Amino acid sequence: MSFELKSGVPEGPLAQKWDKYKADMKLVNPANKRKYTVIVVGTGLAGGSAAASLAELGYNVKSFCIHDSARRAHSIAAQGGINAAKAYPNDGDSVWRLFYDTIKGGDYRSREANVYRLAQNSTSIIDQCVSQGVPFAREYSGELANRSFGGAQVSRTFYARGQTGQQLLLGAYSQLMKEVDKGKVQLFPYHELLDVVMVDGKCRGIITREINTGKVERHAADVVIMATGGYGRVYYLSTNAMNANATAIWRAHRRGAAFGNPCYVQIHPTCIPVSGTHQAKLTLMSESLRNDGRVWVPKKKEDLAKAPSTIPEEDRDYFLERKYPSFGNLVPRDVASRNAKDVCDEGRGVGASGRAVYLDFSAAIKRDGESVVREKYGNLFDMYHEITAENPYKSPMRIYPAVHYTMGGLWVDYSLQTTLPGLFAAGEANFSDHGANRLGASALMQGLSDGYFILPYTITNYLGTHATELLKKVETSHPAFEQAEKQVRDEIARLIANGKKGKRTPNEIFKELGLVTWDYVGMARDDKGLKIAIEKIAKLQHEYDNNMLLNDDQHLNTALQTAQRLGDYLELARLIAQDALHRTESCGGHFRVESQQDGEAKRDDEHFAYAAAWEYKGKGQDAILHKEQLVFENVKPSTRSYK
Numbered sequence: 001m002s003f004e005l006k007s008g009v010p011e012g013p014l015a016q017k018w019d020k021y022k023a024d025m026k027l028v029n030p031a032n033k034r035k036y037t038v039i040v041v042g043t044g045l046a047g048g049s050a051a052a053s054l055a056e057l058g059y060n061v062k063s064f065c066i067h068d069s070a071r072r073a074h075s076i077a078a079q080g081g082i083n084a085a086k087a088y089p090n091d092g093d094s095v096w097r098l099f100y101d102t103i104k105g106g107d108y109r110s111r112e113a114n115v116y117r118l119a120q121n122s123t124s125i126i127d128q129c130v131s132q133g134v135p136f137a138r139e140y141s142g143e144l145a146n147r148s149f150g151g152a153q154v155s156r157t158f159y160a161r162g163q164t165g166q167q168l169l170l171g172a173y174s175q176l177m178k179e180v181d182k183g184k185v186q187l188f189p190y191h192e193l194l195d196v197v198m199v200d201g202k203c204r205g206i207i208t209r210e211i212n213t214g215k216v217e218r219h220a221a222d223v224v225i226m227a228t229g230g231y232g233r234v235y236y237l238s239t240n241a242m243n244a245n246a247t248a249i250w251r252a253h254r255r256g257a258a259f260g261n262p263c264y265v266q267i268h269p270t271c272i273p274v275s276g277t278h279q280a281k282l283t284l285m286s287e288s289l290r291n292d293g294r295v296w297v298p299k300k301k302e303d304l305a306k307a308p309s310t311i312p313e314e315d316r317d318y319f320l321e322r323k324y325p326s327f328g329n330l331v332p333r334d335v336a337s338r339n340a341k342d343v344c345d346e347g348r349g350v351g352a353s354g355r356a357v358y359l360d361f362s363a364a365i366k367r368d369g370e371s372v373v374r375e376k377y378g379n380l381f382d383m384y385h386e387i388t389a390e391n392p393y394k395s396p397m398r399i400y401p402a403v404h405y406t407m408g409g410l411w412v413d414y415s416l417q418t419t420l421p422g423l424f425a426a427g428e429a430n431f432s433d434h435g436a437n438r439l440g441a442s443a444l445m446q447g448l449s450d451g452y453f454i455l456p457y458t459i460t461n462y463l464g465t466h467a468t469e470l471l472k473k474v475e476t477s478h479p480a481f482e483q484a485e486k487q488v489r490d491e492i493a494r495l496i497a498n499g500k501k502g503k504r505t506p507n508e509i510f511k512e513l514g515l516v517t518w519d520y521v522g523m524a525r526d527d528k529g530l531k532i533a534i535e536k537i538a539k540l541q542h543e544y545d546n547n548m549l550l551n552d553d554q555h556l557n558t559a560l561q562t563a564q565r566l567g568d569y570l571e572l573a574r575l576i577a578q579d580a581l582h583r584t585e586s587c588g589g590h591f592r593v594e595s596q597q598d599g600e601a602k603r604d605d606e607h608f609a610y611a612a613a614w615e616y617k618g619k620g621q622d623a624i625l626h627k628e629q630l631v632f633e634n635v636k637p638s639t640r641s642y643k
Contacts, residue, residue: 005258005613005628008413009113014634015095018117021414022457026464033058035471036463039206039221041193041248043070045165045444046427047227048172049451055179057456062219063176064188064208066243071173074229074241075447078165079286079380080149081157082129082444084122089146093154095119100635102442105151105332106407106435107588107603108637109261109611111630113414114432118442121449126158128452132171135160148291149440151332151642157441162286162380168444172451191217192561193248194488196224196255196423197480202466203422204474207484209492211561214554216488218476223422223459226252227451230406230428232265234569234576235522236514238403239271239284249410249429250568257418258613258626260411260431262572263580266438266589267523268404269295269336272387272397273356282402283387285359286380287440290329292364292373293397295320295336297348297357304350308358308396319343327642334437334589334601335642337401341523342599344400351398358396365393401523405443407434407589408579411613411628415458416450419613422466424459426450431611436588492554495563499550506548506563513540513566513573521577526593530581534574541570541620575623579612582625605637 010020028036036059040051043065055061065073085098098119103110126144130136136158137145146155160167179185188208195207197218205220231246232238253259270285296318298304303311319339321328329336340357343349350356365373370393374381381392388398410418410425412432417424427447434442463470474480520533544567550559585608586592586601595602609630614623 005411005419005626006413007111007628008415009111010414014112014116017113018120025457025461028460028464028467030058032467034060036060036223037062037221038459039064039219039224040227041206041225042073042227042229042427042429043176044073044075044227044229044427045168045172045447046429046451047225048073048169048176049448050225050227050426050455051185052172052175052179053452053456054459055182055184056175057460059184061179061185062188062221063185064191064193064206066190066192066211068189070176070187070189071169073169074244075169075444076166077239077241077284078444079162079284080288081147081159081164081441082125082168082448083149083156083439083441084126084158084445085119085156086123086126086144087156088143089155091154093156095123097154098122098156101152102433102439103435103635104640105439106437107601107640108435108605108609108632108635109264109587109630110433110435111611112632112634117454118433118446118449121453122445124453125445125448128448129168129171132174134167134171137161147288148330149287150290150327150330150336151439152330153327157288159288162288162377165444168448172448193228194251194564195484196252196420197484198255198420199474199478199480200469201421202469203420205476205481207481207488209488212556214557216485218481218485220474220476220481222470223424223462225424225426225455225459226410226429227426228429230409231572232403232406234513234573235403235517236511237274237279237282237518239268239282242281245565245568246572247565247568249425250572252410252418252420252423253616255420256616257420257423258411258615259408259575259623260611260613261408261436261579262576262614263521263583263590264407264436264588265403265576266333266405266407267337267401268333269340269401270359270399271402271404272384273351273353273400283383284402284404285384285397285399287333289359289377289380289397292376293329293359293361294318294363295329295340295357295359297343297350301347304348308350308360317343317348324642331642332437332439333404334591337523338591340399340401356398356400359399360396361392362396403518405438407431407436407438411611415461416454417458417462422462424455426455436590492560492564495560496550496552498545499548499563500552502547502549504543504547504549506550506559506566509540509543509548510562510566510569513537513569516540517573517576521573521580524591524593525580527581530577533577534581537570537574537577544570571619575614578623579614583608583612601640603637603640609637
């Protein structure tokens with residue numbers, strides 16, 4: 001399939017583009033809305049809010065998730081907060097400032113119009129969530145409270161202790177279930193998407209597998225929204241839920257949806273370090289902790305064996321405060337992560353593994369009192385104590401970077417439509433808003449902006465524009481559905497047939513893939529390492545194809561589920577390495593060792609000021625690169641400095 005990348009950004013001044021889009025959009029009258037069916041895959045903040053909002057407009061919605069309940073989407077794990085340019089603290093914040101911080105935080109690798117729209121919508125998100133009863137923290141006066149996050153010099157992050165994602169998801173879930181009760185949303189739990197169905201050049205449905213029974217099903221619609229999260233689990237160990245996966249977006253990519261910027265992977269600096277080979281995931285400690293926690297390591301290697309409380313101030317290296325005096329411990333995640341790695345590489349990492357730094361709250365406890373710190377972060381401290389058996393009120397936390405969020409995803413235009421007409425992508429499943437690095441507390445903002453305030457307009461515009469074609473309904477008996485289902489069944493049959501003669505479990509191969517991606521396509525990448533990664537991934541692909549052990553249970557078969565997802569991860573890992581290899585600059589979460597200046601990432605705006613959109617050419621084949629040139633009319637790219 002060949003395609004042309006058209007961003008679809010409206011003409012006119014930046015602040016008026018979204019209003020112009022809405023003024024020019026095609027409408028669907030209320031009676032006709034009842035004639036359309038929308039499939040939403042995923043029930044996190046993006047998917048849940050989109051399904052609820054579209055159903056409220058009058059569309060018939062089918063909502064799919066891989067869990068037993070929509071409430072179990074991974075959005076529930078977000079801790080620290082959600083950004084919005086409300087400017088309650090009167091500290092100089094504005095829509096423009098949030099837009100600028102996001103563009104700069106993404107290292108000038110995102111589309112201006114999308115980012116500005118996100119900043120505009122941010123204020124409405126908070127009003128929407130408050131009206132739903134989301135229990136944001138409040139000041140004594142009753143006004144909503146704000147705290148700071150990395151990459152900003154203002155306080156714009158709204159929060160509900162360390163449970164912000166959970167509370168926001170419950171708000172969206174309540175709206176979703178209201179529409180279920182009205183009969184406008186039909187829920188399909190325990191369903192995993194295995195293919196999208198194209199009819200006459202438009203996405204008209206999906207093929208799913210019911211996880212408990214193994215039943216392969218066809219579902220038709222007039223438009224499909226993908227809101228299935230990111231692909232961080234390709235690294236095996238990450239802060240993502242074990243059930244998180246990239247199969248939905250990868251299957252769409254195989255059908256022709258371009259994949260944008262796959263090498264942009266965010267490493268979060270504030271995670272509990274790896275403790276052994278038994279682990280299948282890592283635990284995040286919220287970035288909000290860096291408001292009061294100070295990051296340091298001993299200056300002298302001989303002090304590593306000492307208890308941290310016995311090391312005097314003059315022998316501590318508060319390296320983020322030392323190197324970045326303007327932002328200190330609240331530098332963006334990519335900067336904090338690389339600096340933590342550097343001091344550990346120097347041999348000054350703490351803990352048994354030497355791959356950790358201290359996050360110390362003693363100064364805050366001394367200044368404000370333990371009760372104040374407990375009120376702010378108590379549940380996070382309890383989580384840390386539960387996992388490590390260490391008391392962070394008495395001794396510093398030990399933290400180390402880990403894979404957290406993926407800025408890449410399905411390429412989408414301004415309307416969030418992929419290169420497959422009729423297939424839209426929202427939240428972390430798309431590539432659109434964060435460039436090469438996401439600022440903390442912006443993921444929840446993007447998911448809810450996409451679901452509540454963008455897709456209800458852009459989906460309506462799509463349906464109104466193509467009404468003549470779409471009102472001619474496509475049934476699941478259509479040959480395109482038959483062919484897609486056959487391909488899914490044949491793939492499952494091949495996996496099981498090959499699995500009868502193999503010796504290695506899917507999880508064994510998956511773990512090895514995770515080590516390859518982390519070692520060679522992790523925090524630092526270089527030409528030699530990326531080429532080694534591609535070779536090693538090819539060998540793992542051979543193992544997967546020829547030596548994987550599977551049982552033949554067609555029902556609740558978690559090994560089969562892992563095997564299917566692993567097959568997609570192997571292809572995706574190859575593309576991540578290919579994308580990282582071609583982009584010889586450093587930017588944001590993509591750090592090429594060959595492209596740095598004074599230890600900081602060095603961009604190459606002359607040659608790489610574009611979004612990379614990759615076209616799938618087949619298993620084992622090099623993808624084809626397409627480029628969306630990024631035009632900066634309002635913010636001039638400059639050296640990204642937090643010093």
